[in-house]
Amino acid sequence: MAPRLKLFLPLFIFVVLAGFLYRGLSLDPMALPSALIDKPLPAFTLTALADGRELSREDVIGEPALFNVWATWCISCRAEHPYLQQLADRGVPIYGINYKDEDEAARRWLRELGDPYRANIVDREGTLGVDLGVYGAPETYLVDAAGVIRYRHVGVVDDRVWRDTLEPIWREVQAMGEQP
Amino acid sequence: MIPELGHFALILALCLSVLLCTVPLWGSWRRNVTAMALAPNLAIGVLVFTSLSFACLTWAFLQDDFSVEVVANNSNSLLPWYYKFSAVWGNHEGSLLLWVWILALWTFAVAVFSPQLPLVMLSRVLAVMGFVGVGFLAFSLLTSNPFARLLPGTPADGQDLNPLLQDFGLIIHPPLLYMGYVGFSVAFAFAIAALLGGRLDAAWARWSRPWTNVAWAFLTLGIMLGSWWAYYELGWGGWWFWDPVENASFMPWLAGTALVHSLAATEKRGLFKSWTVLLAIFAFSLSLLGTFLVRSGVLTSVHAFATDPARGMFILVFLGIVTGGSLVLYALRAPAVASRVSFAWISRESLLLVNNVVFLVATLTVLFGTLFPLLMDALGQGKYSVGPPYFNAVFIPLMALLVPFMTVGPLSRWKRDSTRRWKAELLVPALVTLGCALTLPLFHEGDYNLWVALAVLFAGWLVVGLLRDIANRVRHSASIGAGLARLTPSYWGMVVAHVGFAATIIGVVLTSQYNIEHDLKMSPGDSDTLAGYEFRFIDVRTVQGPNFVADEARFVVYRDGREVVRLAPQKRRYLASGSVMTEASIDAGIFRDLFVAMGEPVGTAGAWAIRLHYKPFVRWMWAGALLMAVGGFLTVADKRYRRQRSAARDILRQGGVRGAQA
Numbered sequence: 001m002a003p004r005l006k007l008f009l010p011l012f013i014f015v016v017l018a019g020f021l022y023r024g025l026s027l028d029p030m031a032l033p034s035a036l037i038d039k040p041l042p043a044f045t046l047t048a049l050a051d052g053r054e055l056s057r058e059d060v061i062g063e064p065a066l067f068n069v070w071a072t073w074c075i076s077c078r079a080e081h082p083y084l085q086q087l088a089d090r091g092v093p094i095y096g097i098n099y100k101d102e103d104e105a106a107r108r109w110l111r112e113l114g115d116p117y118r119a120n121i122v123d124r125e126g127t128l129g130v131d132l133g134v135y136g137a138p139e140t141y142l143v144d145a146a147g148v149i150r151y152r153h154v155g156v157v158d159d160r161v162w163r164d165t166l167e168p169i170w171r172e173v174q175a176m177g178e179q180p
Numbered sequence: 181m182i183p184e185l186g187h188f189a190l191i192l193a194l195c196l197s198v199l200l201c202t203v204p205l206w207g208s209w210r211r212n213v214t215a216m217a218l219a220p221n222l223a224i225g226v227l228v229f230t231s232l233s234f235a236c237l238t239w240a241f242l243q244d245d246f247s248v249e250v251v252a253n254n255s256n257s258l259l260p261w262y263y264k265f266s267a268v269w270g271n272h273e274g275s276l277l278l279w280v281w282i283l284a285l286w287t288f289a290v291a292v293f294s295p296q297l298p299l300v301m302l303s304r305v306l307a308v309m310g311f312v313g314v315g316f317l318a319f320s321l322l323t324s325n326p327f328a329r330l331l332p333g334t335p336a337d338g339q340d341l342n343p344l345l346q347d348f349g350l351i352i353h354p355p356l357l358y359m360g361y362v363g364f365s366v367a368f369a370f371a372i373a374a375l376l377g378g379r380l381d382a383a384w385a386r387w388s389r390p391w392t393n394v395a396w397a398f399l400t401l402g403i404m405l406g407s408w409w410a411y412y413e414l415g416w417g418g419w420w421f422w423d424p425v426e427n428a429s430f431m432p433w434l435a436g437t438a439l440v441h442s443l444a445a446t447e448k449r450g451l452f453k454s455w456t457v458l459l460a461i462f463a464f465s466l467s468l469l470g471t472f473l474v475r476s477g478v479l480t481s482v483h484a485f486a487t488d489p490a491r492g493m494f495i496l497v498f499l500g501i502v503t504g505g506s507l508v509l510y511a512l513r514a515p516a517v518a519s520r521v522s523f524a525w526i527s528r529e530s531l532l533l534v535n536n537v538v539f540l541v542a543t544l545t546v547l548f549g550t551l552f553p554l555l556m557d558a559l560g561q562g563k564y565s566v567g568p569p570y571f572n573a574v575f576i577p578l579m580a581l582l583v584p585f586m587t588v589g590p591l592s593r594w595k596r597d598s599t600r601r602w603k604a605e606l607l608v609p610a611l612v613t614l615g616c617a618l619t620l621p622l623f624h625e626g627d628y629n630l631w632v633a634l635a636v637l638f639a640g641w642l643v644v645g646l647l648r649d650i651a652n653r654v655r656h657s658a659s660i661g662a663g664l665a666r667l668t669p670s671y672w673g674m675v676v677a678h679v680g681f682a683a684t685i686i687g688v689v690l691t692s693q694y695n696i697e698h699d700l701k702m703s704p705g706d707s708d709t710l711a712g713y714e715f716r717f718i719d720v721r722t723v724q725g726p727n728f729v730a731d732e733a734r735f736v737v738y739r740d741g742r743e744v745v746r747l748a749p750q751k752r753r754y755l756a757s758g759s760v761m762t763e764a765s766i767d768a769g770i771f772r773d774l775f776v777a778m779g780e781p782v783g784t785a786g787a788w789a790i791r792l793h794y795k796p797f798v799r800w801m802w803a804g805a806l807l808m809a810v811g812g813f814l815t816v817a818d819k820r821y822r823r824q825r826s827a828a829r830d831i832l833r834q835g836g837v838r839g840a841q842a
Contacts, residue, residue, distance in 0.1 A: 007454070007510060007512075007514050008511040010458060010461075010462075010507050010510065010511075011507035011510070011511055014503055014507055015504065017551075018496065018499070018500050018504070020551070020554060020555055020558050021496055021499075021554070022496060023558035024557070024558055025492045025493060025496065072699070078780060078789060079760070079779075079780065081780065082780055108699075109699075112699075112700065112701040113701070113782055114782075114783075
């Protein structure tokens with residue numbers, strides 16, 4: 001009966017696969033790993049885009065800020081860029097995480113389109129991205145003064161996203177920072 | 181009233197489908213000719229009612245009936261009529277209805293164009309297709325009713341069709357893609373019918389082969405259009421992203437390509453029978469899996485439909501019944517003993533086996549890459565995304581492995597061949613091609629590119645091998661013309677499809693390697709030169725479209741001081757949704773495309789972020805895919821399929837022998 005048993009192999013593989021698909025139905029691929037909400041920003045030591053000096057977690061926390069994951073290969077980032085500039089002009093500190101990109105292209109981008117960022121963390125290998133659970137650019141993380149991630153937005157930040165979701169959390173985080 | 185009529189017609193279609201998948205099957209089991217003879221009529225009935233239903237939904241879109249929910253969500257009174265028409269399948273519910281309608285169309289086609297089939301086989305095939313129809317009709321009616329109303333609370337105007345979908349390519353891309361996807365259900369139905377009847381023979385392969393080829397050709401066209409659309413509509417000049425939804429259409433294509441070739445071995449030599457059946461099941465299951473991935477939301481993708489776990493659950497259960505059921509049937513009924521037909525290692529059979537192994541491995545690697553994020557997530561290993569680096573790293577070497585065998589294939593002989601003969605046939609062509617491959621890249625400015633040399637080598641090797649084979653076949657004829665005329669359509673189909681594959685290799689590699697891309701800030705009056713073409717930015721003006729306003733940049737392209745073309749990319753803002761779209765402007769050519777897209781305005785002085793592309797040979801890729809599809813269609817014109825048909829008609833005329841055959 002061995003040859004006959006061999007013919008059951010495709011069925012067996014399919015059953016295993018279907019099990020995974022079933023499990024997949026109850027998972028939301030867009031959800032931030034819950035472990036990261038209200039958890040500290042992961043530690044890192046990476047270079048700064050502008051001058052190549054080393055940046056670590058301690059250099060970028062201390063006040064509420066946005067962390068924006070971007071790259072020159074990402075067309076949506078280009079769409080998002082003018083709005084980030086507006087936010088920066090209004091005094092919102094934004095740090096860039098230049099994700100899986102080429103430094104020279106990124107510097108050219110900032111020269112041509114303007115630079116809304118306090119500093120840019122070069123994440124060429126995507127290691128910080130993995131720690132953050134980045135899906136793709138653009139993504140924006142709202143981090144409070146204590147360096148705790150409070151919100152994650154996948155996709156372009158525009159006026160609507162800012163007003164409806166990010167700004168309320170932003171105000172809350174700022175108010176919290178002002179209390180002793 | 182009309183939408184309710186459509187809804188009712190859909191319910192009737194479901195009832196007829198239930199009959200179609202039960203009565204003829206019972207008839208084939210009890211040898212009841214009357215019950216079996218009902219199958220073609222039921223297939224016609226299903227087509228009539230799904231067509232009626234589809235027409236009703238189309239009417240609702242064309243008449244701006246915003247009381248219907250899908251119309252309100254996906255159309256707008258300002259939309260031009262042809263986009264209102266394509267909006268019918270620009271959403272989950274409508275596209276599912278299109279799917280059901282195309283399935284009915286294929287079922288009808290099998291019922292009408294298969295008089296050569298024994299009635300018992302025909303009734304089983306139609307019953308299996310009826311079963312697939314029951315699943316999808318129930319899916320449509322139970323979870324995604326396209327005729328749901330918004331009453332009361334009918335909006336004054338609709339929310340508009342997603343601007344990305346307002347495009348000519350999207351009018352025809354989904355129907356062609358579905359023709360391919362759903363077409364594999366025919367090959368699947370033949371395989372299941374053969375398993376049910378316990379007769380896996382050359383006749384079965386001959387029956388299902390033309391259907392499989394046509395479905396494969398449609399799928400090729402559908403994928404090609406999708407890639408072409410992404411290229412000019414998404415605005416960044418890419419043409420393949422290894423996105424889960426693209427993979428969903430590509431996996432059945434890969435499995436289908438393996439199936440097309442293994443059917444050849446089964447028809448001609450009676451080989452690989454169980455394997456071919458398994459491939460037929462596999463190809464259609466991948467179509468279903470694709471549907472699941474696109475519509476259930478288990479994976480993120482740039483063009484997934486609105487997702488809903490209930491829908492995902494339904495398709496998963498259906499996938500489980502169809503694939504699980506057919507694999508159980510396969511395990512119980514497929515011939516377990518090795519075929520008595522034997523072949524030597526050096527033979528055409530072996531080469532077809534190489535094709536099958538390569539395409540199967542390719543399918544599995546794409547499947548693995550597509551599902552990897554899901555697997556890791558389900559195992560609690562965290563979030564991953566698998567991108568082009570993985571797919572390119574595994575897929576390109578596989579295709580490179582394929583090509584050397586692909587050239588020898590058509591030249592080789594069944595059963596037993598000799599490497600000495602292959603060498604005699606191909607040594608000179610190989611040297612000539614090698615020479616071309618080494619020298620041609622020198623004509624391109626810049627560094628010598630080894631990848632291009634390799635691509636030219638592979639493509640040239642393929643084409644030269646085919647020419648050699650044609651020459652061999654024509655040699656013994658009185659004249660070249662007479663010799664060419666003697667070659668069969670199925671042979672020509674193979675030649676055209678293989679030449680198409682060669683063209684695709686050239687297109688993909690050359691455009692990837694020689695592509696030049698400038699992203700820069702430009703103000704009116706600026707100019708930039710790439711690959712000898714000078715792009716001059718003239719000005720920006722405002723343009724009014726039917727349902728959008730746009731900033732249109734005007735470019736004039738010069739080469740050696742002479743004007744080549746004027747290009748006018750747009751940045752559109754759609755009025756109903758407020759979304760902003762990039763409309764690239766492209767000058768297409770046989771040897772190069774020039775591509776201009778607008779980014780964002782920079783500063784207040786009228787400067788824009790502009791993306792300029794020079795894309796050599798990019799058209800070859802789609803032209804190649806087109807040739808592959810043409811090849812697939814050509815094979816069906818072969819006399820040996822028609823001969824059976826007329827022979828069958830003769831038998832019919834001599835008195836209802838069809839029933840007796842059963």
